[in-house]
Amino acid sequence: MARRDTTAGEGVFQPGGRHCVADTLGYLAGRWRVERAVHDLCQDRYGTFRGTADFTREEVGAGLRHVERGEFTWSGETRLASREHLFESVGDGAALVRFADGRPFHPLDLREGSCVADHPCAEDVYRGEFSVLAADCWRVVWRVRGPAKDLRLVTLHHRI
Template sequence: MEEFRPVPDALAYLLGSWRVTRSVQDRAGGGEGRFDGTTVFGPLDAGGLPDAGGLLHEEAGTFVWLGVPRPAERTLRFLPGPTPGTADVRFADGRPFHDLDLTTGRHVVGHPCSADLYRGEFTVRDPDHWRTVWQVAGPAKDLLLTTDYARLR
């Protein structure tokens, strides 16, 4: 059985810069890809005003799919959640994505997206390492995305 590290405050834990490695497996079509880059969780600035302790998640790097590299980036907003220490994760445009509660060191979420269902598992290994595993299932999708984060000092 795996051991997870409880995190009393998800936003405080995530704050900073992380090295990111992500494997992508298309279990339906057999394709494989990899993303290598960095993620920075920095204070969220809403028009010059801090957004009540939220974080802006900015990820950038190179995604290689079937041997073809291309630049890739994404932005998310991590806002304080409804209970202390949790987070409300939103897309860059403010649409809801999922909740995040790392108080046990492990959290499972679901996110419906059109005809697809995203099931995510977040696990904290130690103060400087955490992982997400997303399984995506739908009429035309069967993906497994595994992302490892290592804190940059």
């Protein structure tokens, strides 16, 4: 029987209305506790990430710098992990997420409380489903599919 990892918020919240926000970047700004469950469906292996995400205002421009740091555990081994993105305002409360080097990643609009975004990467397709669950909690579910990949990553963010 496969293990169901609920550490990243699966099954924690009952379905209900979406929590709308006026401005995507305004909502994200600040510090968040991050819990991520990673499931490699090809190999039926699980991993976790636990850490923090800081969304801080850029000195130049109207965007946010996203810096995530923590510990990633996979196959019984725990290592330090980090990543960065840039969140750029595109007006009207929506945003464009960029990789740290400035390449575009995906649009993000949380004003209606949820958003779906796709990102093609070589032969793989990343599909992210973003949900604002409350004023201090949001979730993203990434499905990554490709010739050699079938991953599901569920991340829950709680405002600190």
